[in-house]
Amino acid sequence: MKTSSSSTVTATITTTDSTAITAMIIMATSQLQQQQQQQQQPYNEQQLYDPYPDLTQISAIRFIFIFFYALIMISAALGNLLIIYIVISNRKMRTIVNYYIVNLACCDILISVFVLPTKMLELLAPAEWLALNNTWCTVMSFLQSVMVFASLLTLVATCFERYFAIVHPLKSRMQQGKRRTYRILLAVWLLSSFASLPNLLHGSMAVINVLKSEYGTIARLTCMPTFDDEFRMVYFTILFICLYLIPLALIAFTCFCIARALLRTSILHRQGSLLRQEVNRRKVGKMILVVVVSFTIAWTPYFLISVITQYQKENYFDKHDYYFTMLSINLFGFLHSSINPVIYLTMSARFQKGFMRLLRLVVCCQKPKENVGHTSIPDPGTSSRYSPNGNINNMPKIILT
Template sequence: MSAISLLNASNASRAGSLGDGGGRAAATQFTQPGWQIALWALAYALVVAASVAGNVAVIWIVLAHRRMRTATNYFIVNLALSDLLMAAFNTSFNFIYASHNVWYFGEEFCRFQNWFPITAVFVSIYSMTAIAAERYVAIIHPFKPRLSAGSTGAIVGVIWLVAFGLAFPQCFYAEVTTDNGTTKCVVVWPDDVGRKHQLTYHVAVIVLIYLLPLVVMFVAYSIIGVTLWSSAVPGSHVNRTRYEHQVNAKKKLVKTMVVVVVVFAVCWLPYHVYFILGNFKEDIYQQKYIQQVYLAIFLLAMSSTMYNPIIYCCLNQRFRSGFRLAFRWCPCVKATEKDKLRLTSPSRYQTTYRKSKTSSFNMEMQFNEKT
């Protein structure tokens, strides 16, 4: 979402938008000094740069290395793509709007900015939900067939189509208006007496792109956690070693994704609270420091796009090796052959297991030949 997408979904009769930092025509009194805008611009620029660089690296790590092309990682690529597009097409433009209280970018881009942010956030959180569901099936029902590349692609396509549909009303009713000589990008809901349509849509969006998927992921990861951390280890030494390795790998992935979900929830919670308060207590937009409060809340929400690559790098060894390879051109980053092997070669446990199976098969064939 954006400074425009939900906060700005108001009647044209209102003097301004909730996402413009002040909310109404009186918002123009909140003009900031140049040094303050420069500090905010620097903070937003750092978020955009970190998000773009990190998410491009994540996409490259998965798509450029065959060993990384799993169903879970394809969903991670989808998550990285939505975060990348959010940072590139939403953060900067809405920062300019929120800090200047003037829409400079025309009606078509106004529609785009009311359509794309909801789409991107929906894709992000439902990619996380898809990962939770895929992990749930893989761990709780290990004998069920795993998702194929085609099935994963179909799920990704459905996520994007549903996201487009959910965001369409905002795009359809968005328009550029002039208020007291100031150009605004607003959403004009038809026949919206008492702003019932606006409130209903906002509540529905918050439930669908925040509350519902978080509840689903909480239940799924709770069941997965109980299953993994209470699982018994089989008897033989070979099976025990391989089983422990698999369980530990699954635990690490689950921990990583739980951190991703928690960070997302924390970053977006103040933004959604701001929406709810705005619908029931409009006078908060007339408060003296509301522009600074909004810019901080919006920055926190947009910063969610840059944390995931950092989390992958810190908690996942393969992604850490991938980041070393992606940024090996930096003087302070050193990539080794071991990093390349982690992304291209099967693990030693897989190799040992295959060798043991091959050895057992050969011994059985020799015994059959002798008998």
């Protein structure tokens, strides 16, 4: 009897323990599934002040932004493609400074083709479209940072190249070369990618915001970084100092030296090829100065707002006009991508000739004439092995084949 009773008690305890363990397993499994569902959920909702006034709630203002964003996107893509074609299609245009210009044009094309449309979807498209997700937001935040930093560092490298070419021309001829230019451009992209890496590692989150005010109601799917507050403040402060203030200080120093050299140096005593080289060097220097000034004006609001909002005790974006402000400062920055080709075509005779050659090719359907295989005729009054006396009539007949 005792043996039977003890075995019964043991069986009861065993059954009770197995039931409790099974219940615990079921509860843990359900909690794990809920956590996975929350992690896999591509969209989150964020509560803002109600009412939340934003000028983009007005339809007319949204249409104005859409028009200008589309105009900049098309003009920047076509204009910078034109600049790249002009440089690549003409060997005489493949100079060191033009390599930097091509690199800057590549940055502008990537901005206009990838970053700018994403910003339009993020800040202007209705949230019901579900056009963005966490992965795409992360990639685009990383790409935008890389492009902006690469553009700024390319301008720094370009200014130093012009500084040595104008202020120290002999040192420039000895040290500057295509291989060195390639290494500098590679360093520009590596440094820009490294500085933007936290955007890729921490990621961004697609957040749905519904804004209501007397202006109307809008719902937007916005990309928000997932940095914690302390890291965000340190990160944006370092970027502002190391990748904005210091590069701008270097640009200001080189531009000041270039401008002083252009104003002080006289070219009246130079003749022939030296005169042409000096005139061309001055024109390129002035063109780079204009590009630098336009970049500084275009992107300064973006950098300033990015760092100022980190130190505000009460962020005004939490109360009003987040979308209008972000659309405005991004539009101002993207405008630089479409202005650059205009600066090149306006201030450089070589780019103007390349554009006219392409225009004739498109309009008249004619192939551009190649200089290879043709013999050039010297100008009258210049000595040559065909015309010792400088008389073009003494030259033998040349048959062009």
